[in-house]
Amino acid sequence: MVVTQPAAELRRLVGKFALLFAFIYLLFLMTGVFRAIRGPSLAVEGWPLFLIPGAAFVPAVVNAVRLHRTSDPDRLKTLWPRCAAFTVAGMVLIVAGTIAISKIGSMR
Numbered sequence: 001m002v003v004t005q006p007a008a009e010l011r012r013l014v015g016k017f018a019l020l021f022a023f024i025y026l027l028f029l030m031t032g033v034f035r036a037i038r039g040p041s042l043a044v045e046g047w048p049l050f051l052i053p054g055a056a057f058v059p060a061v062v063n064a065v066r067l068h069r070t071s072d073p074d075r076l077k078t079l080w081p082r083c084a085a086f087t088v089a090g091m092v093l094i095v096a097g098t099i100a101i102s103k104i105g106s107m108r
Helices: 006-038 054-069 074-107
Strands: none
Touching: 006 054, 006 074, 054 074
16 A cells, blocks of 8 residues: 655646646647748747747756655655746746737738
């Protein structure tokens, strides 16, 4: 029988959400690739907007993996806030990038 600690599992849940939102970011990147294949419908200034959220999601995924690999309570306490902060920052950057890309597309 495996005994789980509720506090540790809740902290690991943050890591699971980080991995979920990183997958959503990969879907966001794939839409950018498909837009590039379809034709140059986006100005050159808009392409870096697809890559900027990756600066937040890479550390979020690294921290999420570390969250799931450790059972040390002190390490969990330091990892989950960083993982949550990077995940929220990445989601904000995705939303802002999507809005900016739609504005750039409507200017053409």
